[in-house]
Amino acid sequence: MQTFRKKLGIMFFVCSFVSVLLVGAFVNYTVKDKFNKYIESAQEDRRNQIINSLEAEFALEGQWSENSGMSALHEAYMGNYCLTLLDEDKNIIWGMDPYDVRSRVNLDAMPVEDSGVYTTQVYELKHKGEVVGFVEIGQYSALLLTGSDVEFIRAVNNSILISGIITIIATFLLGLYISKHFSEPVKRAASQSIALSKGEYGGVIVGKSQIVEIEMLRNSINTLAEKLEKQDELRKRLISDISHEIRNPLNILQNNIEAMIDGIIPISEKNLDMINDEVIRFGKLLENLNSLNDLENQKTEFLFQKTSLKMILQEVCSKYEITAKSGDITLELFAEEDVAVFADKSKLKQVFINLISNAIKYNVKGGRVEVFLQKINDRPAVVIKDTGIGISEGDLPYVFERLYRDDKSRNKIEGNGLGLSITKKILEYHKASVTVESTVGKGSVFRVIFQAKA
Ligand SMILES: Nc1ncnc2c1ncn2[C@@H]1O[C@H](COP(=O)(O)OP(=O)(O)O)[C@@H](O)[C@H]1O
Ligand SMILES: [Mg+2]
Structure with missing residues (x-):
């Protein structure tokens, strides 16, 4: 195998x-051809000149002599x-010795095929x-240079x-420069991918490329790195969340049971009830994990x-009326027009139970929870607004x-961090979306938006 740079360099070199x-x-x-043509025409001129001068001499003297044609x-x-x-009778008056000429001609340098072949041509003198009379012109090459x-x-x-x-x-x-210029970003992308495969997510490929494909590669690797980093962070959080949500109740159970065995706390009905509550809570967590798992693996029917969305919301709101009141929270439903969606009623009810119970749970004394049934961009939507503790930007x-809980909520407010994961999954099955906006200390807004057609 060769490096991209080497291959490119070789290609460049071979092409040039x-x-x-x-x-x-x-x-x-081309030069040779033109030059030969030029020489040929010069030869032609010379031959004509020889014939003309011989004819002129004859005209002057009226006859041939040994001295004619000097x-x-x-x-x-x-x-x-x-x-x-x-x-005129073809008797020789005088003649040059061909060997004499041959010795003067630089035949080796003559770039023609018949170099050295003696040919003659006879021309009439008029x-x-x-x-x-006649003149015989002999030469040792068709082209004499x-x-x-x-x-x-x-x-x-x-x-x-x-x-x-x-x-x-x-x-x-x-080529060396260009191949370096081309291969450098590819090389950087390759080494960044290798770093990613080793779990080193920190770096990004800097330096914009002028080449569209390379720029696409750079961007996609950077995005991939970002996503992997986020995924990795989520995985780490999930592990710590699992240990919180699963190990904590187990620890509480273990500590209490051990304390009872050791006689540190009495085996009273109250203490056993507390342990039982913890077992029930733990059972709920497992049940929720199970149902989330089923949802994710398409095992839920x-x-x-x-x-009717209005009916579901009315049912959920009246279910939570007492809970809200006991927390000194006003729960209000604003649903003028009914909107129908194509949905699994009990699952959808679960969605709004999760969202409305959160809005109450993470609220403050004297706070408000407002539920609106409305249309957003012509789509059925439910908006749940609360004046609660809010969620920080980082959270x-x-x-x-799954299992994610704000540090403020964990250990203080009942829950297991699965409600919103289940909510989102159920809504995915309904092709609906859920988004959240929140300000710490002011409250949160959750928006559920359905598809336009019921
Ligand atoms: N309305 C809300 N106001 C403030 N924080 C919220 C709200 N809804 C959810 N959260 C935060 O999101 C976390 C996850 O919610 P959820 O999945 O319903 O789990 P749980 O309610 O069991 O804690 C909560 O622990 C809380 O920190
Ligand atoms: Mg919840």
């Missing part, structure tokens, strides 16, 4: 190498041609429209090579039917967690 190679080959080919000879030397002058021509080609190739090497080095360095996110 291949493109430099392709561009180099293309430029090389200026053409100069042109031939320049172009590395081998000339043979023939009269005067006043009549053929007066001079030393400076070869030098020029070499210089072009060198500059292609050098610019290629510079480009490759530059892209290599750029629901009997959905059109249910607010946890009140719906």
